[in-house]
Amino acid sequence: METCMDSAPGRGDEQVWGFAPVASAGARVLVLGSMPGVASLRQAQYYAHPRNAFWPLAARICGFDPVLDYPGRLRALQACGIALWDVLRACERPGSLDADIRNDTLVPNDFREFLGRHPGIVRVCFNGAKAAAVYRRHVLPGLAGVSLQYVELPSTSPAHAAASFEQKLAAWAPALKSLDE
Template identity: 35%
Template sequence: MESIIHPIEPVWDSNSKILILGSFPSVKSREQGFFYGHPQNRFWRVLAGVFGGEAPNCIEDKKRFLIENNIALWDVIHSCEIEGSSDSSIKNAVPNDINGIINSSNIQSVFTNGKTANKLYKMYIYPLTNIEAVCLPSTSPANAAWSLDRLIEEWRREIIPPSLRDTSL
């Protein structure tokens, strides 16, 4: 296993209110040069279900979708040794410095996409920020126990404040 440096820049701006952190980009994401590039990963469909509209397809549309919805997106890990896309194989992890995003935006909530990202966040980033993260169920195809509808429902419940939820959904 060789050490791989995270090849994707974070997406955020000064208006970002929520920060979603994954663990480390999959092989497909590293090849495409953007987050959640594996066609079976449900991340973009889940966000579209939570915030409304169609799931974005191209990188520019994905970036626009994130910024328009005040979402910052990055990963916990800056570099690590990893076999393929397997989070369980991550070794010798070095965390990303998320303080730049936190200090230069309007982040009010931090979420992790899955248990591995949450574990890594608690281990490496929480001690530096003292900001609790909410663990969302993983959008990975490996999380087959969660249907797309169930993921959308849970992500919406956690991300959207009760006062802003459309109860007709």
């Protein structure tokens, strides 16, 4: 199981660095955000903002208690065959909003290497439009010959409140369900 930070937090005021992936050998689904927000970076935890809907959604879909401590939630997610990572390894972004990511500073993660170590992953779920767009533009061209299913999902970020929790649940549930069901 990989759970450590990929590198230290930003070198400058706006330079941010993401986390290492959280993935078990049995992962079948990879959930990708764009880059952790400020609350997540401060706590060194994926989806740490208290109003982010990711953990309540994952708990409902996978059947675990959303108030588990962070290591417990990660274990429950991995038991459900789900891995977490972000499209970007680093970028410049003041604050937490995807819209504020400077496009000329994007450093994508090494997905060819990651997918080589996790060959069971067959579905990639994007947590929001920015993650999907950055992946398509900066990662997908380097993955020729890799066959994956892609699903773009509504962002779980509190900044994207256009969809209700129930609407997000209806979109996320079939995407995160085991592929063996």
